[in-house]
Amino acid sequence: xxxxxxxxxxxxxxxxxxxxxxxxxxxxLVFVFVTASxxxxxxxxxxxxxxxxxxxxxxxxxxxxLLIRRSAVVLPFTLLILxxxxxxxxxxxxxxxxxxxxxxxQLAGLEVVSKALVCAVATNLLWNTTPFPSILRVxxxxxxxxxxxxxxxxxxxxxxxxxxxxxxxxxxxxxRTLSWRSRIRxxxxxxxxxxxxxxxxSEVVYHAMTMRGLSGSPPRMAKAESPGPTQVxxxxxxxxxxxxxxxx
Amino acid sequence: xxxxxxxxxxxVFTTCFALSGGAIxxxxxxxxxxxxxxxxxxxxxASLVFAVQVLSFPVPFGTSVHLSGTTxxxxxxxxxxxxxxxxxxxxxxxxxxxxxxLTTLGANTxxxxxxxxxxxxxxxxxxxxxxxxxFLAASISIPASAAMCAIELHLSGRLPLWEGLVAIAxxxxxxxxxxGVATVFGLMAIGRMRKARTFHTSMS
Numbered sequence: 337x338x339x340x341x342x343x344x345x346x347x348x349x350x351x352x353x354x355x356x357x358x359x360x361x362x363x364x365l366v367f368v369f370v371t372a373s374x375x376x377x378x379x380x381x382x383x384x385x386x387x388x389x390x391x392x393x394x395x396x397x398x399x400x401x402l403l404i405r406r407s408a409v410v411l412p413f414t415l416l417i418l419x420x421x422x423x424x425x426x427x428x429x430x431x432x433x434x435x436x437x438x439x440x441x442q443l444a445g446l447e448v449v450s451k452a453l454v455c456a457v458a459t460n461l462l463w464n465t466t467p468f469p470s471i472l473r474v475x476x477x478x479x480x481x482x483x484x485x486x487x488x489x490x491x492x493x494x495x496x497x498x499x500x501x502x503x504x505x506x507x508x509x510x511x512r513t514l515s516w517r518s519r520i521r522x523x524x525x526x527x528x529x530x531x532x533x534x535x536x537x538s539e540v541v542y543h544a545m546t547m548r549g550l551s552g553s554p555p556r557m558a559k560a561e562s563p564g565p566t567q568v569x570x571x572x573x574x575x576x577x578x579x580x581x582x583x584x
Numbered sequence: 585x586x587x588x589x590x591x592x593x594x595x596v597f598t599t600c601f602a603l604s605g606g607a608i609x610x611x612x613x614x615x616x617x618x619x620x621x622x623x624x625x626x627x628x629x630a631s632l633v634f635a636v637q638v639l640s641f642p643v644p645f646g647t648s649v650h651l652s653g654t655t656x657x658x659x660x661x662x663x664x665x666x667x668x669x670x671x672x673x674x675x676x677x678x679x680x681x682x683x684x685x686l687t688t689l690g691a692n693t694x695x696x697x698x699x700x701x702x703x704x705x706x707x708x709x710x711x712x713x714x715x716x717x718x719f720l721a722a723s724i725s726i727p728a729s730a731a732m733c734a735i736e737l738h739l740s741g742r743l744p745l746w747e748g749l750v751a752i753a754x755x756x757x758x759x760x761x762x763x764g765v766a767t768v769f770g771l772m773a774i775g776r777m778r779k780a781r782t783f784h785t786s787m788s
Contacts, residue, residue, distance in 0.1 A: 488672065
């Protein structure tokens with residue numbers, strides 16, 4: 337899948353933005369796992385969970401259209417699988433929770449699209465309301481090995497530089513070649529150039545880090561503040577509500 | 585090929601988490617990833633996995649597909665480092681860009697960061713020819729991970745097995761050939777650059 341444009345997080349102030357990152361991460365994980373694990377014909381429960389997500393989106397003040405547009409990246413794969421639905425599910429009518437009959441494959445298709453979109457929007461909401469350094473601090477306070485957290489931070493930083501470089505190379509290849517054979521050759525060479533430059537850059541970064549005192553032990557990362565009792569209570573309520581809607 | 589949330593049933597995604605977790609633990613034990621001195625190297629490599637996927641090449645029907653770069657990375661950085669770097673990139677892709685879900689992260693990691701590099705590594709070891717080896721490794725590893733994706737979807741009741749495998753074989757045949765050709769040229773270019781660098785170093 338082609339990576340989309342690297343987007344900056346929106347930072348408006350809302351009650352959801354002010355929540356402790358730990359609370360948001362735990363609630364999002366529970367929400368996504370409950371939604372993804374719902375049985376196939378549970379339209380009612382899926383609808384209930386979607387309403388919870390819509391409520392969270394409203395509170396967050398993040399534009400709904402922005403969240404949905406960014407989450408639409410799941411659609412191509414979903415549509416590909418939808419083509420096979422009549423083969424796997426058959427055309428037998430099936431009663432759903434709401435009391436009416438629909439062909440089984442249509443219901444399965446609707447369920448797949450809804451689940452994928454709802455989970456993607458939930459993840460997107462987390463990303464849009466929680467700054468990346470906060471997520472890293474939470475990982476650090478959850479006893480993730482320090483080198484792994486540093487590695488993720490390093491990747492996140494260098495991602496912007498390398499992806500930008502790759503985009504420029506891709507544009508150059510597209511503008512300068514006409515035949516597909518020469519283009520494939522140039523794509524291979526561009527990838528090689530990226531890798532070589534990347535390795536050289538990693539050496540430069542390593543030497544720079546050594547000059548600044550990298551001794552072999554990972555530098556300490558600021559840990560996230562532990563959430564107060566109110567935050568813990570809020571997280572517990574949210575998890576109970578999600579589980580209740582998912583199990584009703 | 586990044587499976588979104590909601591496609592796999594809990595038994596399938598749990599099994600995939602366990603399998604990919606085991607593979608990552610193996611890869612971590614084979615590299616010095618926990619050594620902070622390796623952070624710049626692994627970090628840049630992982631961001632390169634991401635960046636290489638920005639490069640696209642044309643396929644018939646007026647569309648284009650992006651390079652996966654797995655075989656290139658296996659050939660340059662080795663299997664354990666490729667497994668680790670690709671796994672971290674997949675996790676970031678799921679969180680930042682919703683390419684693949686959180687519940688399906690284990691499955692996507694297994695398909696793209698374990699099966700694909702592993703197949704490429706095996707083929708590269710078996711076929712030693714400078715051109716045929718990378719070409720076959722790239723051409724086989726891509727459909728192999730796609731086939732694994734089809735099997736997981738079949739086990740979750742989303743895709744009929746044989747029809748799914750045939751569809752994937754047709755779709756990925758062109759992609760695999762393009763990836764194979766690009767990988768061969770990529771490795772040749774790396775060889776040329778290394779020779780040039782060695783020459784300049786020895787001259788200076």
